[in-house]
Amino acid sequence: MLLMKDIIREGHPTLREKAAPLSFPLTQEEKDIAKEMLEFLHNSQNEEIAEKYELRAGVGLAAPQINVSKQMIALLVPGEYEDDPFILDMVMINPKIIKHSVQQTCLKTGEGCLSVDREVPGYVPRFSKITLEYFDIDGNKQSMVLKGFPAIVVQHEIDHLNGIMFYDRINETEPFKELENMTIID
Template sequence: MLSMQDIIRDGHPTLRKIAAQVNMPPSAEEKQILKEMMDYVKNSQDPELAAKYGLRAGIGLAAPQINISKRMIAVHVTYNGEQFSYAFFNPKIISHSVQRSYLAAGEGCLSVDESIPGFVPRYSKVTVKGIGLDGNEIKLKLKGLPAIVFQHEIDHLNGIMFYDHINKQNPFEPIENAIAVER
């Protein structure tokens, strides 16, 4: 079972690398790692398990965050009453809106211990494609919080941290024509 000790922190060189594609079909080890990543995200949202194992709550996790530089992400988030729970090999954004959005409360990250305030501009709608744990291709059209989470996790696969997107001079400068998304 993954714990907070498995998650590398900001400044670790793996977080700035471009992660390698996972060869298909994935190995048994790669499948196990992705399953454990999903288990972490789900367990971290369960107050009892989080307290018992000292897990910081998360809604997404990318393999580079556990020092594995491979293109794998796990997302488990509820938004507007709908559950989005996906484990992907080789996820990619295949299309996106022109319109932008941002989390009104700002973004956080399991690999970043301190709060870094500011608006993180994202696309308000994305279409994501990847391979699920069962080996089948999955294509999702996302908006709102799930779209933001997928963009955050895919950024990790490209060595990009959420705070790289924050306006350094004015972190809370309004993003033109952007939608504020509430958690």
């Protein structure tokens, strides 16, 4: 079971590396890592388990954050309705954005990260809508279109695969400067 101590923090060199693509079939170790990453997100969003193990809630986790420099991300984005608990509940291997909107978006409250133990205020501009290609755990090529919050989460995690931290995207001199064509999500 992954715990907060297993997540490396800003300043660790792995977080600034470009992660290596995975080849198929995945090794048993790689499959286990994917399962543990997704399990961590489920545990982190379960109040009882999170409190017991002192986990910070997360909606995404990239393999580099657990010091594995490979192109693998786990996603657990809650849905808005009880009968659809999660919009995304999956692992993506070698994800790539193949198309994106001109329109940008950001979260009103800014972004956080399990690898960053401090608040970094400011808007983090992201594409409003993205088209992704990725592989599932069995090596099947998939594609998906996301917009809004789920698109933001995936872009944040893909940034980790490229050695980019969310605060690299914040305007240093005017952190809350609104860009043209940008919608702000509450």
